Amino acid sequence: MQLITVAGSPSVGKTSVILRVVDLLRRDGLKVGVVKLDALSTSDDERYAGHGIPVAVGLAGGLCPDHYFVSNVADCLAWGLRQGFDLLISESAGLCNRCSPHINGVLAVCVVDALAGVQTPKKIGPMLRLADLVVITKGDIVSQVEREVFAYQVRLANPGARALFCNGITGQGATALAAQCRQAPPTPTLEGSRLRFPMPAAVCPYCVGETAIGETHQRGNVKKMRFADRAESP
Amino acid sequence: MNSIADMPLDALLAAHPCVADFIAALGLRAPEQPLPLGGWLALLADEDLLDAGMERGQMLAHIQRLIDEVQAMAAAAGRRVGSLTLIGGRDKSGAPEAVRLTVQAGEVLCVVGPTGCGKSRLLADIECLAQGDTPTGRRVLVDGQPPGDDQRDALDRKLVAQLSQNMNFVVDLGVRELVTMHAQCRMVVDPEAMAEQVIACANTLTGEQFSPEVPVTQLSGGQTRALMIADAALLSASPVVLIDEIENAGVDRKRALDLLISGEKIVFISTHDPLLALRGHRRLVIRNGGIARIIETSAREQRNLVRIEALDAAVMAIRERLRQGDLIEEDVQWPT
Ligand SMILES: Nc1nc2c(ncn2[C@@H]2O[C@H](COP(=O)(O)OP(=O)(O)O)[C@@H](O)[C@H]2O)c(=O)[nH]1
Ligand SMILES: [Mg+2]
Numbered sequence: 001m002q003l004i005t006v007a008g009s010p011s012v013g014k015t016s017v018i019l020r021v022v023d024l025l026r027r028d029g030l031k032v033g034v035v036k037l038d039a040l041s042t043s044d045d046e047r048y049a050g051h052g053i054p055v056a057v058g059l060a061g062g063l064c065p066d067h068y069f070v071s072n073v074a075d076c077l078a079w080g081l082r083q084g085f086d087l088l089i090s091e092s093a094g095l096c097n098r099c100s101p102h103i104n105g106v107l108a109v110c111v112v113d114a115l116a117g118v119q120t121p122k123k124i125g126p127m128l129r130l131a132d133l134v135v136i137t138k139g140d141i142v143s144q145v146e147r148e149v150f151a152y153q154v155r156l157a158n159p160g161a162r163a164l165f166c167n168g169i170t171g172q173g174a175t176a177l178a179a180q181c182r183q184a185p186p187t188p189t190l191e192g193s194r195l196r197f198p199m200p201a202a203v204c205p206y207c208v209g210e211t212a213i214g215e216t217h218q219r220g221n222v223k224k225m226r227f228a229d230r231a232e233s234p
Numbered sequence: 235m236n237s238i239a240d241m242p243l244d245a246l247l248a249a250h251p252c253v254a255d256f257i258a259a260l261g262l263r264a265p266e267q268p269l270p271l272g273g274w275l276a277l278l279a280d281e282d283l284l285d286a287g288m289e290r291g292q293m294l295a296h297i298q299r300l301i302d303e304v305q306a307m308a309a310a311a312g313r314r315v316g317s318l319t320l321i322g323g324r325d326k327s328g329a330p331e332a333v334r335l336t337v338q339a340g341e342v343l344c345v346v347g348p349t350g351c352g353k354s355r356l357l358a359d360i361e362c363l364a365q366g367d368t369p370t371g372r373r374v375l376v377d378g379q380p381p382g383d384d385q386r387d388a389l390d391r392k393l394v395a396q397l398s399q400n401m402n403f404v405v406d407l408g409v410r411e412l413v414t415m416h417a418q419c420r421m422v423v424d425p426e427a428m429a430e431q432v433i434a435c436a437n438t439l440t441g442e443q444f445s446p447e448v449p450v451t452q453l454s455g456g457q458t459r460a461l462m463i464a465d466a467a468l469l470s471a472s473p474v475v476l477i478d479e480i481e482n483a484g485v486d487r488k489r490a491l492d493l494l495i496s497g498e499k500i501v502f503i504s505t506h507d508p509l510l511a512l513r514g515h516r517r518l519v520i521r522n523g524g525i526a527r528i529i530e531t532s533a534r535e536q537r538n539l540v541r542i543e544a545l546d547a548a549v550m551a552i553r554e555r556l557r558q559g560d561l562i563e564e565d566v567q568w569p570t
Contacts, residue, residue: 114404115404117404117405117406118405118407118412118415119405122255122256122259123259125287126287126288129287129288129296130288130292140398141402141404142401142402142403142404143401143402143403143458143462144395144396144397144398144401144462144465144466144470145412145413145416145461145462145465146403146404146405146412146450148395148416148419148420148470149412149415149416149419152419155303155307156252156255156256156300156303156304157259159296159299159300159302159303159304160295160296160299170358172358172361172362173362175362175367175368176362179367196292197287197288197289197292198284
């Protein structure tokens with residue numbers, strides 16, 4: 001089975017693009033399943049099910065969704081193997097631009113939308129910079145100038161990746177993306193695999209339920225802002 | 235090859251502004267004292283690297299790829315295309331589309347047919363340089379050869395530029411800033427001068443002048459189209475331009491087309507506007523998803539075009555007078 005991780009900020013068009021690509025892959029007789037990981041709730045499972053695509057959902061609830069992803073990805077893989085899929089796609093939203101679900105040796109896709117503006121690609125962290133494939137959606141709504149400048153910024157942000165446009169509504173561009181998915185390396189197991197980049201350390205009282213604000217409650221991994229009008233603190 | 239890790243950082247930054255941008259985007263600051271890149275990375279605190287979101291090895295590899303990529307883009311910037319060949323596939327009922335059509339640089343083809351007949355599909359096939367892998371089964375050759383994968387997915391130096399009906403701007407930049415950025419990513423030698431030229435040219439295409447400082451999001455529909463056409467003709471390196479209708483609002487269509495032709499572009503326009511459709515060298519008639527007929531614009535049609543242009547000019551003149559606040563009370567005389 002091949003595993004593909006698809007990540008991108010909320011509403012960039014991940015589900016729309018995956019639906020288009022899966023349609024094409026199934027036309028070739030491939031059996032494809034999706035796992036959807038989200039923070040609090042999702043209705044994407046209904047959209048996948050509506051297309052007859054087997055889907056499993058994981059909701060992180062109070063945990064960081066990306067940490068939750070890593071702790072569960074091997075179980076997702078096992079589910080896919082039990083279902084006899086040829087291809088398993090994971091959809092997860094990069095909520096803080098910082099974590100990324102990308103794993104060494106597993107095809108990593110980042111979805112960005114052209115509406116985000118040309119300054120955005122360089123602000124997206126490892127999710128974009130360490131992806132193998134960057135999919136740009138919503139190119140249909142911006143002028144060709146902005147589209148080209150945006151694509152250029154994506155290439156500068158991740159010069160190693162292939163980048164392509166895909167329209168989540170019409171499916172224009174999905175053919176090339178499906179071709180890339182077919183060539184994804186196989187993932188027989190994730191035992192011993194590594195994330196491409198460590199997820200941020202976040203062990204402070206607020207991680208474990210503290211709600212009170214004030215100096216005395218800030219223990220553990222605390223980092224303070226610096227303000228220009230104050231002398232450099234020691 | 236010498237590793238970039240051994241190169242002095244200050245020389246590297248001076249030679250490759252893209253590396254300086256990258257380091258700034260990571261929120262890191264280059265050191266004051268001269269250091270090789272590798273030495274600087276080794277000195278960075280682990281915490282700073284974690285904040286930046288990349289490990290040392292990843293950064294090194296990234297910077298090398300960045301330099302290579304920018305050099306590759308510069309090398310590919312001047313590419314021209316002499317011809318495009320369209321090889322028919324099948325129409326909506328699966329019947330073969332018996333067409334092999336070669337279009338030369340500087341030629342304008344119009345695409346006509348009722349809504350839903352497959353005009354957009356044809357433009358989409360050209361846009362993705364289809365290789366029998368789209369629903370129509372059409373194939374597109376570039377200079378007589380199937381395009382390589384690199385040509386098919388090259389994003390920001392695409393062979394084909396598409397001007398769609400939706401031409402919005404979302405970015406918070408002025409016209410000059412955005413066009414200058416576009417010129418930079420096109421590897422133009424003097425981006426500022428090119429931006430001035432594109433804006434001046436756009437202003438000759440539209441009745442409503444705009445200044446280089448105006449935010450792009452405030453341009454009217456006509457101004458936006460004028461700017462996009464001027465950009466496609468003068469700045470875009472794409473030798474093939476697809477246009478999904480140029481609405482007549484606010485754009486001098488005749489001049490726009492002349493501009494594209496003079497840029498040695500291959501132009502496909504989906505349109506029923508007589509001024510454009512008869513100005514094209516050939517018309518593709520689409521029916522049921524396939525090219526049903528190819529019409530060469532005849533000498534008679536060209537004479538009619540001259541008459542239609544005179545009529546259009548008369549209407550435009552009235553439009554201009556309305557803009558000025560004039561009355562249109564005299565018996566309007568139509569040119570014959
Ligand atoms: N115009 C346009 N809209 C798109 C495109 N792709 C997705 N959308 C729309 O963007 C919205 C969010 O898409 P969705 O797939 O749910 O995003 P997700 O949250 O990343 O999975 C939906 O309303 C889609 O119809 C595109 O390429 N063009
Ligand atoms: Mg979704």
